[in-house]
Amino acid sequence: MLARLREALPAPYRLYPNVRWLAKPGPNAPARDGETDLLVVHPEHGLLVVEVKGGQIRRDGQGRWFSGDHPPKVPPFEQAEKSKHTLRDKLTSLRDWPGQRDDLRMGHAVAFPDVSVRGVGRKVELGADTDLALVIDAADLQSADSARAAVEGAFDFWLGDGRRGQELSGRQLQLIDRTLAPTTQLPALRAVVDSGEAQVHELERSQMRVLNETRGFRRLAVQGPAGTGKTMLAREKARRLAEEGFSTLLLARGRGGGRRAHPGGMSAPASYRTATRSRRMHRWQPPR
DSSP states (O other): OOOHHHHOOOOTTTTEEEEEEEEBBTTBBEEEEEEEEEEEEEEEEEEEEEEESSSSSEETSSSEEEEETBBOSHHHHHHHHHHHHHHHHHHHHHHHSSSSSGGBBEEEEEEEOOOOGGGSSGGGGGGOOOOGGGGEEEEEEEESSHHHHHHHHHHHHHHHHSSBBBBHHHHHHHHHHHHHHHOOEEEEEETTTOOEEEEEEOOOOHHHHHHHHHHOSOOOOOOOTTTSSSHHHHHHHHHHHHTTTTOEEEESSSSSSHHHTOSSSSOOOHHHHHHEEEEEEGOOOOOO
8 A cells, every 4th residue: 555655646745654653741631642554744735644444344333343353442533533633733732843733734534455435335334424535445546546536535625625724834844754754863972992083873774763663652661782872762762852842851870971861962952952851860869
């Protein structure tokens, strides 16, 4: 499915598969995890959250959905809608996000890549809470043209007459990309012995993949011998959380660890340095 959609949706479309995020806690709500199987972004149309369900799909008379013989924990349309709202909250709460929450054009859809629903005939057969315009099925994925038409149809369903929301700015596209598919360069913790100058290492592809795939995890233990990049990963995680508006504390063991592990340094923006604190673990006292 993803390969077909990549073929069907060249630039300026952007595709983000298997996206996870962590939304900040609100005044009366805890932090929330969010995820979507696929996010489609277009500068004019906005964002489309797609929930993918494979296998044989059916819905019984009580409105329960089944993928094969197993009901999903959350019905597909409901899951897509929830993900849409939490992602909207995530993006519009970024420190540098320009524009208002309601200006962000967003919609949701579902994909059933192993079945065809076009023979259903009437949308009521899927339920009053669904619409065939929001379903991408196996027939749509037969060609690039039909796949593109299905995605554009879902965007059109939510966009209506085009007066709803605003087109995405270059800055908003940059923030979406940086938040959902970041690439990073981090300074090494060890100096080069010969020259005394700090090395700069780009995170290995595998490290970046792990960091991105665990974006929504509340707790994560990273294990490995010295010099394998554990502190670099912690620094990058702290930097991302601070950029997303979280008040962040990074604890590091060892002499000078708190100073060296600070993920921003004095070259970082003042707002970022304010949101991020680094301390040596044995000196830190929790607030009372």
